[in-house]
Amino acid sequence: MRIDSLQSLAELRESAQQYVHLRRDDVKEHPADAKIKHQLMVCGGTGCVASRSDEIIEAIHKALEEHQVDDVEVIKTGCFGFCGQGPIIKVQPDDLFYVRVQPEDVSELIESHVKRGEALERLLYVDPRNQKVVHNHHEMDFYEKQERAALRKCGLIDPMNIKESIAFDGFHALGKVLTDMTPQDVIDIIKTSGLRGRGGGGFPTGLKWEFTRKSVGDKKYVICNADEGDPGAFMDRSILEGDSFSVVEAMAICGYAVGSDHGIVYIRAEYPPAIQRLTAAMDQAREYGFLGENIFNSGFNFDIEIRLGAGAFVCGEETALISSVEGGRGEPTRKPPFPAESGYNGKPTVVNNVETLANIPDIILNGGEWFASMGTEKSKGTKVFALAGKVNNIGLVEVPMGTTLREIIFDIGGGIPGGKKFKAVQTGGPSGGVITDRDLDTPIDYESLKSIGSMMGSGGMIVMDEDNDMVEIAKFYLEFTTDESCGKCTPCRIGTKRVKELLEQLINLEGDEETLEKLDTLCNNIRSTALCALGQTAPNPVLSTMKYFPEEYMRYARREVKKTYSIDPEKCIGCTRCARVCPVSCIAGEVKKPHVIDEELCISCGACFDACKFDAVLRP
Amino acid sequence: MSNSVLSTEHLDKTKLAELDKYIAGLENKQEAIIHILHRGQEIFGYLPKELQLYIARKADLPAAKVNGIVSFYSFFSQEPSGQYQISICLGTACFVKGADAIIKEFRSQLDMADKRVSDDGRFSIRDVRCVGACGLAPVVVINEKIYGHVGTDDVAGIIEQYRGAEG
Ligand SMILES: Cc1cc2nc3c(=O)[nH]c(=O)nc-3n(C[C@H](O)[C@H](O)[C@H](O)COP(=O)(O)O)c2cc1C
Numbered sequence: 001m002r003i004d005s006l007q008s009l010a011e012l013r014e015s016a017q018q019y020v021h022l023r024r025d026d027v028k029e030h031p032a033d034a035k036i037k038h039q040l041m042v043c044g045g046t047g048c049v050a051s052r053s054d055e056i057i058e059a060i061h062k063a064l065e066e067h068q069v070d071d072v073e074v075i076k077t078g079c080f081g082f083c084g085q086g087p088i089i090k091v092q093p094d095d096l097f098y099v100r101v102q103p104e105d106v107s108e109l110i111e112s113h114v115k116r117g118e119a120l121e122r123l124l125y126v127d128p129r130n131q132k133v134v135h136n137h138h139e140m141d142f143y144e145k146q147e148r149a150a151l152r153k154c155g156l157i158d159p160m161n162i163k164e165s166i167a168f169d170g171f172h173a174l175g176k177v178l179t180d181m182t183p184q185d186v187i188d189i190i191k192t193s194g195l196r197g198r199g200g201g202g203f204p205t206g207l208k209w210e211f212t213r214k215s216v217g218d219k220k221y222v223i224c225n226a227d228e229g230d231p232g233a234f235m236d237r238s239i240l241e242g243d244s245f246s247v248v249e250a251m252a253i254c255g256y257a258v259g260s261d262h263g264i265v266y267i268r269a270e271y272p273p274a275i276q277r278l279t280a281a282m283d284q285a286r287e288y289g290f291l292g293e294n295i296f297n298s299g300f301n302f303d304i305e306i307r308l309g310a311g312a313f314v315c316g317e318e319t320a321l322i323s324s325v326e327g328g329r330g331e332p333t334r335k336p337p338f339p340a341e342s343g344y345n346g347k348p349t350v351v352n353n354v355e356t357l358a359n360i361p362d363i364i365l366n367g368g369e370w371f372a373s374m375g376t377e378k379s380k381g382t383k384v385f386a387l388a389g390k391v392n393n394i395g396l397v398e399v400p401m402g403t404t405l406r407e408i409i410f411d412i413g414g415g416i417p418g419g420k421k422f423k424a425v426q427t428g429g430p431s432g433g434v435i436t437d438r439d440l441d442t443p444i445d446y447e448s449l450k451s452i453g454s455m456m457g458s459g460g461m462i463v464m465d466e467d468n469d470m471v472e473i474a475k476f477y478l479e480f481t482t483d484e485s486c487g488k489c490t491p492c493r494i495g496t497k498r499v500k501e502l503l504e505q506l507i508n509l510e511g512d513e514e515t516l517e518k519l520d521t522l523c524n525n526i527r528s529t530a531l532c533a534l535g536q537t538a539p540n541p542v543l544s545t546m547k548y549f550p551e552e553y554m555r556y557a558r559r560e561v562k563k564t565y566s567i568d569p570e571k572c573i574g575c576t577r578c579a580r581v582c583p584v585s586c587i588a589g590e591v592k593k594p595h596v597i598d599e600e601l602c603i604s605c606g607a608c609f610d611a612c613k614f615d616a617v618l619r620p
Numbered sequence: 621m622s623n624s625v626l627s628t629e630h631l632d633k634t635k636l637a638e639l640d641k642y643i644a645g646l647e648n649k650q651e652a653i654i655h656i657l658h659r660g661q662e663i664f665g666y667l668p669k670e671l672q673l674y675i676a677r678k679a680d681l682p683a684a685k686v687n688g689i690v691s692f693y694s695f696f697s698q699e700p701s702g703q704y705q706i707s708i709c710l711g712t713a714c715f716v717k718g719a720d721a722i723i724k725e726f727r728s729q730l731d732m733a734d735k736r737v738s739d740d741g742r743f744s745i746r747d748v749r750c751v752g753a754c755g756l757a758p759v760v761v762i763n764e765k766i767y768g769h770v771g772t773d774d775v776a777g778i779i780e781q782y783r784g785a786e787g
């Protein structure tokens with residue numbers, strides 16, 4: 001079915017809305033004679049599938065049959081964001097959220113909620129702050145302060161069904177652009193919106209498009225960067241899993257604006273479900289005429305192909321990405337020239353991040369001013385963060401720029417588990433730095449995060465508590481960058497290795513205060529001499545932990561750190577709990593007598609520390 | 621890599637035929653080299669040097685260039701893995717939740733201190749960077765199955781499921 005005018009698109013939207021009316025916020029009354037009374041939205045994101053959401057869907061179908069229910073539909077959606085509580089089922093139109101559902105719960109859920117019309121209390125979310133059961137999803141602390149723009153359709157639609165996207169205005173922006181806007185109009189709206197690159201660099205998107213439009217070339221390219229290399233970040237994956245349609249639509253809009261007919265999505269091979277949904281979105285878009293030739297009868301042609309990455313962090317950097325797309329090792333090149341002048345095959349190329357693109361269609365539909373009304377003076381709109389680590393509510397969070405880290409970690413994230421103390425949060429992944437308690441009230445934007453020694457990055461946000469050793473964290477990141485250095489320039493290839501060795505010396509208690517000085521000098525040298533941003537930013541985790549936690553480095557340098565756990569004989573009552581949980585059986589002692597840890601065998605796992613009820617186990 | 625001692629003779633013929641079919645359908649073989657290697661690894665399970673040479677010839681690329689690509693990208697493996705591939709996530713979210721203790725635990729339980737593949741070929745251990753299930757950290761993947769919230773004391777039980785299993 002080919003859509004070739006705004007008129008036929010509007011008709012299709014109207015008919016498609018019948019399938020989704022139970023999910024629409026703006027529809028309050030549902031026809032009494034409707035055939036479908038409930039839609040069960042089951043999260044099909046990677047996290048929830050890992051915790052058996054596919055089995056849940058199967059179980060629902062079985063239960064519906066068993067209970068002879070025929071007015072309920074099951075829809076597998078993308079990520080709802082609340083990953084730590086998965087698997088999640090959202091029941092519409094009741095706007096009710098069931099969390100941590102197991103396949104075994106499903107029959108009871110159908111029986112209670114669908115047949116008797118009573119919410120199944122035991123599977124509802126309990127607010128950890130006041131122990132109250134939350135019925136309405138909008139009342140959950142996790143969602144209260146969020147503002148969904150890039151993620152608007154994630155969790156709302158079936159990502160394998162283009163009609164559901166169209167029902168929520170999908171491809172309307174493309175239709176509008178192609179039927180009554182000039183390429184310059186499009187660029188102007190994006191410029192007005194103030195949208196900046198969400199891949200980390202923060203470059204103004206409108207300007208990038210304008211440069212590419214003005215660059216001379218017989219062929220131009222639009223590349224979507226879906227390499228998402230920051231380990232522990234999952235924004236782009238979730239967008240592609242939940243709503244690839246918006247990204248496909250945005251790439252076509254970008255193609256029209258810059259004068260390109262050829263799009264490429266460079267995506268990690270480690271993301272099979274995202275690849276599958278993106279492929280389906282592209283196929284369906286072709287079928288409806290949103291990709292291909294003469295789109296909306298405007299004479300504009302555009303199509304997209306997928307290129308797979310193969311596990312190299314540096315390939316997220318745009319020039320390295322282009323080398324990889326051209327079929328080589330993903331090694332970066334010096335800029336300028338920027339891809340906008342000379343990119344893929346030497347032609348002008350726009351490289352944009354997934355989340356940047358996902359914002360485009362709504363900006364076109366709602367206007368640049370709408371987007372610019374959210375955020376701070378220099379950073380407009382919203383940003384998606386992948387909140388993970390030592391925080392209660394792990395998941396995908398989208399907030400207006402200018403929200404503070406404290407709001408994200410404590411209000412949305414629900415604070416630190418187990419009554420532990422917050423220590424630091426890392427933003428910007430291996431290129432960023434740690435932010436401590438004293439800066440938690442900084443309103444987030446590109447500039448403010450830089451000024452406190454970190455960076456926005458692509459949106460990874462890892463929370464650490466008092467148990468995390470900052471020198472170990474720095475070493476962890478350096479191990480990552482040494483592994484991922486492409487080897488082209490010496491400061492990065494050799495320099496990061498030396499930094500890692502110095503950190504290892506400290507941790508093995510073989511360093512001294514001179515080691516700290518060497519670390520500092522070396523880090524600053526790498527920063528100023530490496531070829532690409534990977535190398536230039538690699539020392540950041542070390543420099544920022546040194547800055548904020550100098551005493552931890554000093555303790556290693558003075559060799560005051562104990563490497564293993566130990567037991568305080570005064571406090572130990574000999575309950576044997578620690579000895580029983582120790583995975584390497586390195587704790588000995590008789591019942592009711594103080595126990596001892598064999599330091600040679602201890603692997604510092606902390607199991608004894610957590611098990612002890614008498615505070616008798618001492619941390620290293 | 622030196623071609624003189626390598627021979628593509630011993631590569632499985634039916635598998636090669638499948639790969640040939642894929643390569644024949646490609647327009648620009650040189651640019652698609654990463655895709656060809658992905659397909660090769662899917663079919664053969666890993667990319668032995670002989671196969672790299674074979675692919676290089678097919679794509680009309682120097683073998684050294686193909687080997688350079690294979691060694692550059694961590695997704696490609698030049699050695700076979702065990703029957704059960706244990707991938708322990710060392711992404712940041714998993715690391716801050718103690719993934720390093722989990723990997724130590726697997727190594728000590730399987731007696732594979734510095735081995736990649738166990739002597740009987742049943743298990744291999746590797747670390748990976750973020751499998752995308754950070755909400756379940758720490759995460760361990762065995763072949764296709766994902767285990768979430770793994771603690772050191774769960775390790776023995778997980779291994780047991782595979783030790784007993786046949787085939
Ligand atoms: C080491 C390194 C890794 C990067 N990784 C990514 C990535 O995973 N995803 C991404 O979109 N951009 C990444 N970037 C930024 C890209 O180079 C580029 O700026 C971005 O894709 C442009 O799109 P945007 O303007 O929409 O952000 C990385 C940059 C560097 C230096």
Ligand code: FES
Nearest residue numbers: 709711714753754
């Ligand atoms: S960091 Fe382990 S799954 Fe993401």
